[in-house]
Amino acid sequence: DAGVIQSPRHEVTEMGQEVTLRCKPISGHNSLFWYRQTMMRGLELLIYFNNNVPIDDSGMPEDRFSAKMPNASFSTLKIQPSEPRDSAVYFCASSPVGAGSEKLFFGSGTQLSVL
Amino acid sequence: GQQLNQSPQSMFIQEGEDVSMNCTSSSIFNTWLWYKQDPGEGPVLLIALYKAGELTSNGRLTAQFGITRKDSFLNISASIPSDVGIYFCAGRRTGGGADGLTFGKGTHLIIQP
Numbered sequence: 001d002a003g004v005i006q007s008p009r010h011e012v013t014e015m016g017q018e019v020t021l022r023c024k025p026i027s028g029h030n031s032l033f034w035y036r037q038t039m040m041r042g043l044e045l046l047i048y049f050n051n052n053v054p055i056d057d058s059g060m061p062e063d064r065f066s067a068k069m070p071n072a073s074f075s076t077l078k079i080q081p082s083e084p085r086d087s088a089v090y091f092c093a094s095s096p097v098g099a100g101s102e103k104l105f106f107g108s109g110t111q112l113s114v115l
Numbered sequence: 116g117q118q119l120n121q122s123p124q125s126m127f128i129q130e131g132e133d134v135s136m137n138c139t140s141s142s143i144f145n146t147w148l149w150y151k152q153d154p155g156e157g158p159v160l161l162i163a164l165y166k167a168g169e170l171t172s173n174g175r176l177t178a179q180f181g182i183t184r185k186d187s188f189l190n191i192s193a194s195i196p197s198d199v200g201i202y203f204c205a206g207r208r209t210g211g212g213a214d215g216l217t218f219g220k221g222t223h224l225i226i227q228p
Binding site for chain 1: 146148155156157158159160163203205207214215216218219220221
């Protein structure tokens with residue numbers, strides 16, 4: 001079975017540009033999470049969705065960040081405008097409903113570099 | 116938010132050595148998870164623990180849920196080169212899904228030839 005799929009794997013952009021990160025969760029999983037990983041802060045939860053509905057976006061750093069989940073098989077994280085301090089690895093993860101719902105399954109991440 | 120303290124931050128060991136790392140919290144957790152992150156990849160779940168005192172193995176890996184419910188331990192026996200990576204603990208305080216998980220900052224395991 002396919003795991004969580006993220007694209008692109010790497011993104012290099014210039015300050016001020018819009019960046020869109022994409023995620024396809026594992027089929028049948030009803031929760032989707034966006035995390036950011038940096039050396040300084042480790043893994044930070046940005047936002048999560050249950051059944052395509054955003055539940056908690058308190059981790060989203062600023063209004064420049066937005067996330068959508070238009071259907072059960074697709075989510076985007078958008079940064080507009082991007083800044084150098086946004087450089088990090090962004091992970092999408094999903095978890096199943098019911099038994100095992102505490103277990104996160106991560107994608108391979110998007111390495112974002114904002115110049 | 117909740118804080119999980121993982122130690123050590125880094126470990127430099129020789130191949131074949133045993134490894135021990137731990138995770139502590141000031142709060143009680145009812146679930147502990149251990150993940151491993153290979154370079155350039157996302158974290159992968161290794162072991163899940165649900166009861167105080169529980170001891171669970173996965174191959175050469177053994178993890179324990181501390182009896183105080185405020186800590187957890189991960190041991191790796193007879194380390195091999197593919198054990199290199201970052202090991203994360205994650206704890207959950209209340210019942211429910213993965214939304215209640217708190218992650219430690221990780222232990223970087225480096226194996227010297």
